[in-house]
Amino acid sequence: VDIDQGLRAYMIKVYNLMGLGLLITGLAAWGAFHLAVTGDGQLTGFGQLIYASAFRWVVILAPLAAVMFLSFRIQSMSVAAAQTTFWVYAGLVGLSLSTIFLVYTGTSITQTFFATAAAFGGLSLYGYTTRRDLSAFGSFLIMGVIGLLIAMLINIF
Template sequence: MYNFDQEPERRHLVDEAGLNSFLSKIYGYMALAVFVSALSAYLTMTVFASQMMSLMVHHPWTMWLLLLIPIVLTFAINFQTTRNPVASFILLMITAIVYGVTFAFIAGTYTGQDIASAFVASATVFVVMAILGTVTKKDLSRWGSYASAALIGLIVAMLINMFLKSSAANYIFSFIAVIIFTVLTAWDA
């Protein structure tokens, strides 16, 4: 057994090849989850559209269930990650399907061009910031705490704006959210 107390300077060594392999694997899982969500959304709005609309009309609480299930699944994934990676992967795919179904109903109010533009823009920002956060030599640890604090402030402001109903504030909050999540993506990577 190696005693790190004998050589404290070795504690900070990182196996870069192993880290890059791990990050590639994680990003691959996330890409698969996004694909599964997109496929679920597509199938929900095309092949199963009449069944899903009928379900929503006859059981309006179903939308609340679709919004709450991912929260429960996220906690289950966090609990299962180290105990059972296969179960975590299955829960991730179930979460992706539920998000796909949920987003299908939200996306039903927008055109295909709007959705494609939003997807391409957000995917591009995510990929660029993930790469930047992975390869940069700069310490981004402080950025994460600032962005997390800003995210909490944004959520509070958005909750207040639910009562004020200011479209101008919603527009400004959209830009702020993009900046916050861009910083959080770079920090997290």
């Protein structure tokens, strides 16, 4: 029972931190889009910078750089430094993903978010209540993602 309570407390902390990270990502994406695009759909100066200039590559690649930095330095970082890097990463991902607001409606983005959150929550609850290791699904799901990427590329043409 003590181990279960400790695991439960740990998992709640992890889920809370990840939830806060998702909130930061969403707010950064929403905020960046609203700073970048006027009400009539025209790009502001900020929008020109992050969406239509060579700087957009920095915006696109910055989350990858943050992940690489964190993965190389995580063992020697303090907890506070690692958390700060995670929050910066969450904001960078939001900035990078803000372009989805240029293509999709708020309704479709919201529906996709809630469908993904429900699937994650359902699988988490299933794994927690049945105490099954769901890592065996990993290779199957990766193959599904690869299949979806191939289908998306085919549909482009």
